[in-house]
Amino acid sequence: MNEHGTEAPDGTSTEAVRLDQGHIEGTGGIPERFTNPGLPAHIHRSADVDEKAARKAEKQVATLFTLSIIGTLVFIVAYFAIDHRTQVFMPGIGLANLQNVVLGVSLAVSLFMIGAGAVHWAKTLMPDEEVVEERHTLRSQDEDRTAAVDTILGGGDQAQLGRRPLIKYTLGGALGLFAVPLVLQVAGGLGPLPGDALSTTFWRKGMKLMRDPEGTPIKATDVTIGSVFHVMPEGIDKSEHVLEEKGKAAVLLMRLDPDDIKVAKERDWGHDGIVAYSKICTHVGCPVGLYEQQTHHLLCPCHQSTFDVTQDCKVIFGPAGRPLPQLKITVDNEGYLVADSPFREAVGPSFWERGS
Template structure:
């Protein structure tokens, strides 16, 4: 007799079946591989032994406390270890003590939060399996109410309200670990302090031609010409040359004194020689285009235009401030600075008064 024939003589209820009712589907000839349903729930030791539950609670709390201590250690590392301190760590070799301390403490802080959460979920939170048939995306009011009820029940079973030790230490760990990110902001660079307000110019510093590297005399500046200068003593082989010239770069033009409109500009000049910062006040591009008939200088990046006969004020473009002027004079036949710029050079920034 064929296999099909044999099955035809056997009642459906005698075929192998899974759990009936809410636990699974009944196997039939048409569906011999039915869903067997969920296995019987097995209680954990923490579910039946309160001492075991307390041990798990203390273990979770310990993870969170260690995370807090590691975060404090992360912050303390910035104070304890200088940035140039090198240590030997096997098998890594010679590495930065600061980087090693930061990586170790932050790794422990994050690991302990994760380990504590996992141990809490596996040993103390409810692990009863809940099966629910699929339903349409648009939930009925009854379904929504059931979801909220399930959520409240799950929140109650998590023990957040009853197990205060876990809750408090978890909140402490989560509150402290973001401080690591705040401290990491310190690595964006050194604090500016007053570096944005000061340059290499000060009283008695001679103006040096940036092309010839020779001190400038008044007769070296011709009417209608544009000359670039730097402070005396600033050399191109200086390892800080580029960071310093970005603030110290100077341009000089000679204008007939009767054509200078701004009173302070006239007082800060010498025989019509005016000195202005070469750095555009928009985004810091170097200004290099001069129109001698109008006494205008143009920034090639975004076409900001400044009038050097009227206090370096902006007459066109996105720049928000006039070019800072350097007060100059002549001593022993050479041009020199009387003081630093009266205001910060370059782009506008939040401290500009």
């Protein structure tokens, strides 16, 4: 194809042949190399050449770190001083928890000011001159390695920490205080310890076992071997704190062949093979709702803690630390299943105040 679109005899375009020949003739067959342009000339900042500008930048960075300190202090004060039940109207949101709003805003200000101060510090005072480091495929000489270590150790001097003590102290204060909210969240962010809140439930002696959510009583004859009932105590819907009480009082009711029950206490606290256990997993409180009829295992779907119903709901797998508490039951004169006593131990997860 010629320069107007025809081919040469060997199938290549005449344009390509001419360009290739010119390339070879001009360079002797070696591609022309570009000269390394190098790094652009370094442009000095005002803080590099004017100590007055440098001190001004130092004060600006210190101010940002100080604002971070103030934000952290506001977080700490609000954590203890603001009632967690106080509500406030937020435009575009509606009612919100005042403590959560103040904690969120103050923590955001604290973190943002640390970042803004670090960026401003880097932009105005830290060295910004570009350098080229030649990389070697082999191990560097000992002198070079020692020089690299010295360079790293001298980073604090290059960042002017020694010359700028105001930045050093405010940065230390900002970062040091910023750890306090994290400690508070770990130590008390989950709220107060349960005390006896999990040791007492709505269950009382003589209360009927009611189907959940139907709210109908259960006769012993209704419970067949292999069946499972989700149960709540009679009258719980009339309690002042319904959801809280339901969360603690949830029970699973099952019937086993009495000969399959291996623990005397479990057999005595049940009725003719019918047993009732707390539905709240003793790991972190998830609802235990999966019953394997053939193995008589209860499974928590959250973290796979597995309880053996034939062994008083002993933990046989998973992270749960103790068996599910058993509710002692009996039957009344009409044959309905009723609680023979409240739970004898705290339901739900283990906690520091819980006795052995």
